[in-house]
Amino acid sequence: MVLNDHDSTAKAARRSSRQPGYEKTKLKMQREHAKYYCEKGYDQSGLEERFVNFDVGRGVFATQMFKKGDFLLQYVGKNITVREGKELEKAYFKERRMVYLYIFKHDSRMYCIDATEETKRLGRLVNDGDGVHEPVNCAMKVLPRESRNQSPVICLFATRDIFPDEELRYDYGNPLLPWRKAVATRKEGPYAPIRLLYVNPVVCNL
Template sequence: MEMSATRPQRAKRNAKQDAAYYCSLGKDKEGFEAKYIDSFKGRGVFSCRPFEKGDFLFEYRGEVITKKEQENRERIYHNALKVFMFDFQFNGQQLCVDAAREDGSLGRLVNDDEVNPNSKIKVTRVDGRPHLCLFAIKDIGSGEEITYNYGNSDWPWRSKVVI
């Protein structure tokens, strides 16, 4: 009987383990690229390979701040920076991820889609700290733009009339 000289395959991480791994590294996963779309939308994030429903995509990274600090920053930020503030609840406390600083991460470039998003942000605990992670809510094909629903808000682009 001949023994195969192939290396054993590593077990695939589940989506939560994948999220924890990349959050702990503070890096984005391979398989995505940022592209300029147009002057209205700016940049967006596109898949370079297929992803399955439930897969971890990447983290919406930035500085985690309190509600009070968020209010202070919103008073001094230009409107173009305010869109990078993401409110969330963690351990009964209202917090915010401020991703206004350009840091090369992909999460801050994901565009809003209130009608047909393909991902969703979930608060994920890694080493006791909150992280905002995007997970696919449907299968995503190669070349597809990654989007999520920013939630109930009067975002200015949602009222844009296209003629």
């Protein structure tokens, strides 16, 4: 049996994936990749904002392939208390503003990130997916902190291979969100004002 270069490379990759410490090394590389872009303060290439439809609005799409486990985007915003977040939600709602408040629990504490202010960062624009009506291809995870005094940094990682022109979607973790109710009851039309304040139990450590 003669193996060509492609076969040899594929077999070598399969062998390397079974070597002790492979997954640990891969995880470390994913963390370092995420940390690099978080510290630099800008999004990596290969992702772009696009208009989805008049109900959903904008979304984030891949322009290149990402492999399962790859770092995608950081959810960037202002770190505030949960109490401040709930007060802001009321104020934004009265102003009929789109609200991007991410509330989550980590190390037995509650945190809130307010990404309502428009920026060039794409993490705030990734839409919800329930895994039934809308496919899910990524998940939010917390990066390890240097110290407990630092605010947690949350980032999206691919949960499966993502192909060019595919929209990023992750589970917001709240089945009571208004657009999920609309989809479940086959209602159509805009869901404005959209409220994105939620507690997300899906966030986990990387």
